[in-house]
Structure formats: structure tokens, C-alpha cells
Amino acid sequence: MFRESPREPTRDGVVRAAEKVAAIVQPTPLLPIEVNGVRIHAKCDNLQPIGAFKIxxxxxxxxxxxxxxxxxxxxxxxxxxxxxxxxxxxxxxxxxxxxxxxxxxxxxxxxxxxxxxxxxxxxxxxxxxxxxxxxxxxxxxxxxxxxHAYADPWVIEGQGSMGIEIAAQLGRQPSRIVVCCGGGGLAAGLALSCPDSAIVPVEPEGWDDMAKSLATGTIQRVGPNPPKTACDAIQTPSTAPLNFAVLNGRSDPGIAVSDAEVRAAQRFAFSRLHVVVEPGGAAALAAALAGKVALDPDTVVTLTGGNTDPHDFAAVIARDD
Missing domain, CATH: 3.40.50.1100 (Rossmann fold)
Known part of the structure; x- marks a missing residue:
């Protein structure tokens, strides 16, 4: 149940949002990282003041x-x-x-x-x-x-400010941005901010309603009795018409990742980048590590959040699956 939006999100709105965000927080790091023999970049929005891009x-x-x-x-x-x-x-x-x-x-x-x-x-x-x-x-x-967490034009534009930062740090728009996706607020914002980049949404297995929506051309909901997932941050039942309108025909097909692949990505980020990433914030990196998305030196993966329970994170780091 989504309220009708008062307007559509625009790239001009994204640029204005980026200026406002830049006035209150520093740009988060865009760090080089080698994945499967390819040097790509990780956008570390898990290092925001609240530990996530949602700011x-x-x-x-x-x-x-x-x-x-x-x-x-x-x-x-x-x-x-x-x-x-x-x-x-x-x-x-x-x-x-x-x-x-x-x-x-x-x-x-x-x-x-x-x-x-x-x-x-x-x-x-x-x-x-x-x-x-x-x-x-x-x-x-x-x-x-x-x-709303994603079905809001201002929120979409604000999340898109990440793309403005990425392009400035990289010196160009990336070839593709692999993005952790729940309702699609960040994915839609990145599609607006980086029109020359392929946008690749990544969701948890069983919660890949965005992938199914993009594949069918109509909004799909998560099925009945979806599986449990560690990715609480991107556990949404469906995207909204506002987000889908931006991404339909613009985004690459979506990708689903397992909890085991997400845990591997959390361990990888901790050992290689020395950062803490929560399960939902590691989904994009998980897709890259699992070989589920094509990579080149202009690929960027998003690390979107680092708000995880310390005991749970310690258990993830300690296990080997």
C-alpha cells in the first residue's frame, strides 16, 4: 500500500540532493579491491555517520x-x-x-x-x-x-547522491554499479545519477521481487512463506510503482544471493578492506564474489550498511562456509 507520489524523481533533484549531502558529511571512500582477478571499486557507504547510505x-x-x-x-x-x-x-x-x-x-x-x-x-x-x-x-x-524508505521521490534523489560521488571519485561514470536492493530506492537513484552506467540490483534469495519485476515488466511481490534471510535491511515484499517506473527498461536483470554467499562477502570485506558490513550491505559484493555478475575495472559494488550485532558478526567471521 503506497501513497501516491506528489512528483517524479529527477536527475536535477539528485544533483541538488548531492549538494545538500556534501554540505553535512564527507564523501565516503571508493576503495580499489580485487575480485576474481579483476580490480574493481567498493563504495563504502557503511562508513556514513549512521553506518548506512540511508542518511x-x-x-x-x-x-x-x-x-x-x-x-x-x-x-x-x-x-x-x-x-x-x-x-x-x-x-x-x-x-x-x-x-x-x-x-x-x-x-x-x-x-x-x-x-x-x-x-x-x-x-x-x-x-x-x-x-x-x-x-x-x-x-x-x-x-x-x-x-517512506524507498517509495518517495526525495528519498530516491537523496540516495542517488551516491552516484554523483562515485562519478567524481572515479573521474567518470562506472560501466556498471552492482547495488544492494530492497525496495529499489538506491537502485533508482543511481539510475538517475549515472545514466551511462548499467545498474545491477542484488537481492536475497526468495526476496528477489525486483528481479522478477524487471524480468516480467510488471511489479511482482515476494511469494507466500518466503525463506528466512540474514539480509534484514533489504527484506521488502515488493517495489513501488515510483521506483519501478525509473528502473523498468533501464536496469540490468536482478541477481539473487544466498546467506552463505553474503557471509563470504562479509568476511572478504573484513579481511581485505578492514570494514564491518552487515548482511544486507554485503549483497552486491556477494554477487561479484560468486561470479554472478560480469566485472571490469570500471565496475563499482556498493557496501551499503555496517549496522550489525557484534556477536552475530563475530560468528560470521569465525565460521567457514
């Missing part, structure tokens, strides 16, 4: 609110990273924020969101509760603005 879209959206909208506050839906992005931006701007989060979200993300001053409202994801229905009802009850 980009949240900042662009909240700074564009009217004075009346700021006074009323915002509502967001998220398993954790968008929650922290909205909470961080709201705190900086003096805006009240309520975040609808799954009860089974990683505790580290729940704690971090509350620590940033946001109100956290839990819902039962496993029991089939619809977070969008809950969030829309809150907006109606409180007169607040919805800041």
Missing part, C-alpha cells in the same frame, strides 16, 4: 519539508537503517520522528534509533502486519509527513 535520502527529504510540515513531524518505516537516517536528520533539524519498525529487527538498530531520539513503534513482520498501513494511519492521525 542521504533522509536528509534530502527532511530539509525540503515546509515549516508547517516540520512542526507536525514525520513518520517512517524501516528495519533499521532508514530509521536511523530519519532519526539523525530529525534530531539535527529539531523535528519529531516516529519510526515503524519490525519487532524482530536487530536489537542494535532498535537501540540506535531510540538513542537518536525517535519514537519507535513495533509491528509483527512475521505475523503479516503491514508496516505501510500502520505508517499511513499514523500520518492521518497525527497530521505528519510520511518519509
Amino acid at each position: 542521504r535520502g533522509a536528509w534530502h527529504r527532511l530539509t525540503d519539508l515546509s515549516p508547517e510540515e516540520r512542526a507536525a513531524g514525520v513518520v517512517a518505516v524501516s528495519s533499521g537503517n532508514h530509521a536511523q537516517g530519519v532519526a539523525w536528520a530529525a534530531r539535527e533539524l529539531g523535528i519529531e520522528a516516529a519510526i515503524v519498525m519490525p519487532a524482530d529487527a536487530p536489537q542494535v538498530k532498535l537501540d540506535a534509533t531510540r538513542a537518536l531520539g525517535a519514537e519507535v513503534i513495533l509491528y509483527d513482520r512475521a505475523g503479516g502486519e503491514d508496516r505501510d498501513v500502520i505508517a499511513n494511519a499514523l500520518c492521518d492521525e497525527r497530521g505528519r509527513t510520511l518519509v
